Amino acid sequence: MSTIIKKADFIDSIEDALQYISYYHPKDFIDAMHSAYLREQSPAAKDAMAQILINSRMSAEGKRPLCQDTGIVTCFVKIGMNVQWDSDLTVQQMVDAGVAKAYSNPNNPLRASIVKDPAGKRINTKDNAPAVVHIDMVAGDQVEVMIAAKGGGSENKSKMVMLNPSDDIAEWVEKTVPTMGAGWCPPGMLGIGIGGTAEKAAVMAKESLMDPVDIHELQARGAQTTEEALRLDIFERCNKLGIGAQGLGGMTTVLDIKIKSAPTHAASKPVVMIPNCAATRHVHFHLDGSGPAELTPPKLEDWPEITWEVGDNVKRADLNNITKEEIQTWKSGDTVLLSGKILTGRDAAHKRIQGLLESGEGLPEGVDFNGKFIYYVGPVDPVGDEVVGPAGPTTSTRMDKFTEMMLAETGLMGMIGKAERGPATVASIKHHKAVYLMAVGGAAYLVAKAIKKAKVVAFEDLGMEAIYEFDVVDMPVTVAVDSEGTNAHDTGPAIWKVKLEG
Template identity: 65%
Template sequence: MAVIKVEDFIQSVADALQFISYYHPKDFVQAMYCAYQHEESKPAKDAIAQILINSRMAAYGHRPICQDTGMVCAFVKVGMDAKFDCTDRTITELINEGVRRAYLNEDNPLRASMVSPPHGARKNTKDNTPAIVHIDIVHGCKVEIELAAKGGGSEFKSKFKVLNPSDSIVDWVLEMLPTMGAGWCPPGIIGIGIGGTAEKAMLLAKEALGEEINMLDILARGPQTEIEKLRAELYHRINELGIGAQGLGGLTTVLDVKIHEYPTHAACKPVALIPNCAATRHVHFTLDGSGVVKLPVPNLDDWPEITETDNSQVKRVNLNTITQAEIENFQPGETLLLNGKLLTGRDAAHKRIVDMVTSGQTLPVDLKGKFIYYVGPVDPVGNEVVGPAGPTTATRMDKFTDFMLSRLGIAGMVGKAERGQATIDSIKKHKAVYLMAVGGAAYLISKSIRKAKVVGFEDLGMEAIYEFEVEDMPVMVAVDSKGTSVHETGPKEWKMKIVERIQ
């Protein structure tokens, strides 16, 4: 009988969460590098390059891969013959203590994103608890723990439907993928759960995401089971959509498709789909009573050496002196290097801005002619001016954009993923611009930020309004002043190219 010390359990959880905050799994790095070598779309290839450079930097610097350090999901399998040295706290309470310890670590503080209650006040819990915990009692005398840190941009693109028994899973998945937009930061992994009940199918999909990426191995030897055949078909069919990295159009949208299944009622076929983004973070370990888990430290040689692209021919933009004529001269898909003052603002800040203006209150900062970066950064450590600070999904700010353009006169926005048609129309009407930074390159982007200070709504924590002083921050023109969106033109172009190759 193994006796598991409670302190070993807690510290193992904390150490593992720190570990996955800055180390990508080796299989993910290898699969992403294969996608990089294979990619022919320049915008998509550049985006993958940034993700890989960022991954290596995060591993070297022990800082988060992504500013959204995720909500913690824990799968705990407790052996029936395992025993804890203290029973005054539940498994869930022990997991939460590990989460608290990890996210408040002074050497590498992780962003707290959990709010409670989920409606109304939505106050940040400050330590990223509670975790989402699933417990199973199994044979044996050990405790197995699988942890995942799921970012909001991918987790909440999840889909579920109860199909009829004769319906095609492939058809449903291909219908869902384009509706997910680019906020889940492809290329990534798709987890699919088939069977059981509604909640069981979702759980199966989530568990599937923890498996090792092996699609290229399966394709090399040929699929050998029905599930492998389904995985391979979905892999090919999804990539044939041409969505590409960051939704810019390209050859690789998914690196792998994982499927778990479970028996279900004869009258139905429940199917769930959950994506893992470019900040894929998960780890599995076992406690056997011998102490705190020792996770194998990756070798930095496992990361490919990708040099940053030559910026000598890229347009540098001074945000402090930018003119309307300059904005109207930006071309769709053009790469820019931003310099100067850049304000930040996410959902909570936008809502408060709208409420204050409509009630006649004075804002803490003048927004006219300014650019707004949709970001909630990680707290800085050491000599950092700011922690990892990658973009959040711009689509969530669509409901506020016309107000920000028409009433406050902002000049442009920086975020990730696509904008809705009404927002594109508003950008065109006001001759503004939407710029895209690469999701999954948070630590790399933070190195472009030379100064940072809170200039409004400090009580909102990571959702406060910051003023960044940026130097050569790389972005792409995603929606120009004429209303052309690269998230529409890119995938259409590459879908046609792929179809022509197949024919």
């Protein structure tokens, strides 16, 4: 007897699942993050995890995205051999229809981040479709779906290597993780695929990230297989690196290590590592022909009660009257609460600014960076009485190639983003006596609450990459690179690596 799966049930289930994961962290992930928070002894890392946990609870309550980067959709569809479809669309087309509905839902619109013509004009598809869909035919009479929304900051840190058969995988991971920087928003999970061929290893790495966090159960009972022993080895090695939450130095860099493997050629050992960030978003459901999937919301009491306290050493800054002399008193690692006007800009805006400056045309009317701060962000559209949707930072490293231009030619005083800056950029910041501030990646809804006014001032056609002017009140940031060039992403992990080794 075959099961009939209706088109509408499948599409509705995809839509519901994507809405669900946009604001609900998996409970196992929250439990692991809270446990790491309680153990953490690094003040900067503990502060970052507090913001991530508070943001998670706020998103669950407000049903708004955990992160402004609402991701590229990856969908694993396992179809029972006895399933029949009541549909005039392919599985890919049905997934894409569900994605389009989910991302344009008026109650909780999600950010459209997908661009077509990736090697050319990179034009936004406007509905976040198409998704990346992996289809397997399996035994049975049901359809199993595992769906995730993966942010670009963590996806961009994926690593692939063809090792020799005798090479040590854990050693390669230990050596590679520090090269990934903090753009993947640790603490999160690392998914590792081993064997098969290059593309098989990559798919296994991604699928492994769909599993629940259970490393502590494995530690308690001990490893029984090669993969389990490797998970424990890599977990210990990664956390001894001292990278910590947001790369600021601390005890927890990874919350779990996931591994899937497949037989491979005798001459080969393909390994792919894909990180999942602090906005880990995935859910599983089954369809048996009885209707769309029913996803049970978690209970709010599942979230820990965390408060974020403003310490005595916190500085406050009025960005409307800020001076070079004032920012030179800020030191790497300081917490600052920002109030006043800031401008935004990401990759596409920077590239367009570069063209305008090179042509002699100059900046658009209404855009003046002189004495101002720029925030690297692409916000979610607002709903209801919001002035802006979730608006957490994007990875600053991508803007490194534009930084000298911005500091030298526009009078820009400082930058706000997430993750580390390269050596040339740190040197440029020091030369211009500027400053780089870090907001917490994975705390987008919390950050958005500090934004009291928002308007587009240039490049409206770029959508979420347009230049906005934000009015902020007490927006929390950490000084990552101060005007002397002292870099928290170097000093923090270095200090904690020594502490953890000791």
